[in-house]
Amino acid sequence: MIVVTGGAGFIGSAIVWRLNQRGEKDIVIVETIDKSSKWKNLAPLRYADCIDKNKFVEMLESGKFHNTITAILHMGACSSTLETDEEYLTANNYNYTARLAQWCADHRRTRFIYASSAATYGNGEHGYSDTEDELHTLQPLNPYAVSKHRFDLLAKNKGWFSHIAGLKYFNVFGPNEYHKEEMRSVILKKYPDIRDKGAMTLFKSYRSDVKDGEQKRDFIYVKDAVEMTLYFFDHQDKNGIYNVGTGIASSWNDVASAMFGAAGKKAVIEYIPMPDQLKDRYQYYTCANMNKIRDAGCDYTCMSLDSAVKEYIGNYLAKNAFLGMK
Numbered sequence: 001m002i003v004v005t006g007g008a009g010f011i012g013s014a015i016v017w018r019l020n021q022r023g024e025k026d027i028v029i030v031e032t033i034d035k036s037s038k039w040k041n042l043a044p045l046r047y048a049d050c051i052d053k054n055k056f057v058e059m060l061e062s063g064k065f066h067n068t069i070t071a072i073l074h075m076g077a078c079s080s081t082l083e084t085d086e087e088y089l090t091a092n093n094y095n096y097t098a099r100l101a102q103w104c105a106d107h108r109r110t111r112f113i114y115a116s117s118a119a120t121y122g123n124g125e126h127g128y129s130d131t132e133d134e135l136h137t138l139q140p141l142n143p144y145a146v147s148k149h150r151f152d153l154l155a156k157n158k159g160w161f162s163h164i165a166g167l168k169y170f171n172v173f174g175p176n177e178y179h180k181e182e183m184r185s186v187i188l189k190k191y192p193d194i195r196d197k198g199a200m201t202l203f204k205s206y207r208s209d210v211k212d213g214e215q216k217r218d219f220i221y222v223k224d225a226v227e228m229t230l231y232f233f234d235h236q237d238k239n240g241i242y243n244v245g246t247g248i249a250s251s252w253n254d255v256a257s258a259m260f261g262a263a264g265k266k267a268v269i270e271y272i273p274m275p276d277q278l279k280d281r282y283q284y285y286t287c288a289n290m291n292k293i294r295d296a297g298c299d300y301t302c303m304s305l306d307s308a309v310k311e312y313i314g315n316y317l318a319k320n321a322f323l324g325m326k
Contacts, residue, residue: 001068003301004028005053005077005100010177011040011115011223011266014222015073015229017176017323020046030056030076036288038179044324057099071111071233074100079184081142093147094154096308101151101160108163111236113229116152118170118218118245118286119145129289130243132156135251136159152241161240165232170245170288174222174308175316175323187309188257200269202240203278210284212271213253218245218287221308224300232300238296245288245304258309 006012007029027047104112173185190200
């Protein structure tokens with residue numbers, strides 16, 4: 001049995017979709033039972049059960065799943081970089097992950113893969129190397145990133161990286177992110193504007209050395225992120241913390257150009273002020289150092305930004321489709 005926490009969410013549901021394609025059906029989805037639209041992601045997927053996250057961890061620790069779980073892919077978390085409730089983030093992102101990791105440490109037959117985040121790198125002053133020895137130098141910019149970073153440090157201090165894999169996802173975009181509200185990608189947020197008005201907005205830059213729209217990110221298509229995730233599912237001897245990105249930094253203007261190209265329209269961009277609450281927490285540049293994951297044997301080639309945006313818009317956004325729909 002494979003457990004996917006956050007299995008109705010963005011990356012989690014994409015993992016379940018790909019596992020289904022590989023013939024896996026004995027999957028338990030662990031989720032927060034609520035009324036959000038993320039449940040639409042589950043409709044086309046095949047799985048054995050869906051369990052509330054609090055009930056699941058209690059069942060796990062009480063021995064209900066003795067020797068039946070082969071892997072826990074822990075994608076569940078509060079992923080909002082705007083969340084300011086540190087107590088909630090600690091309980092949801094740090095303590096919960098620690099309980100799962102401790103159980104897997106006590107049951108070495110169960111593979112544990114968890115989602116960290118590129119947000120832990122802060123403004124990148126210490127680079128984007130995923131070497132465990134450099135974790136203590138990082139300075140995250142928001143409470144969400146701090147909660148993720150705290151668990152990375154705990155895993156290192158506990159020695160868990162000898163048998164678990166933590167994945168620092170960079171800017172993931174693609175189908176099944178409809179429910180993410182303010183955390184949706186710019187592609188999803190702005191596509192209706194391009195489709196209906198032939199124009200879109202981007203944030204101005206507040207650094208003299210960066211032009212408007214030239215803030216850069218390492219954008220990775222969710223299907224590519226899933227393939228790299230499942231590399232660690234297939235290779236249980238590959239442990240530690242790893243970047244999951246493309247190794248290429250593209251600007252928001254590049255993203256906009258790809259979007260207008262996919263829509264068959266001329267680019268029209270207006271640059272608007274950034275909200276005050278973002279100005280001090282904004283990453284102007286991210287780019288995954290891919291050396292470590294390549295050295296681990298994962299030589300997967302990601303789609304180009306233009307190709308990924310074209311597929312996302314053409315096959316999903318334009319059709320209002322989810323992964324697994326026919």
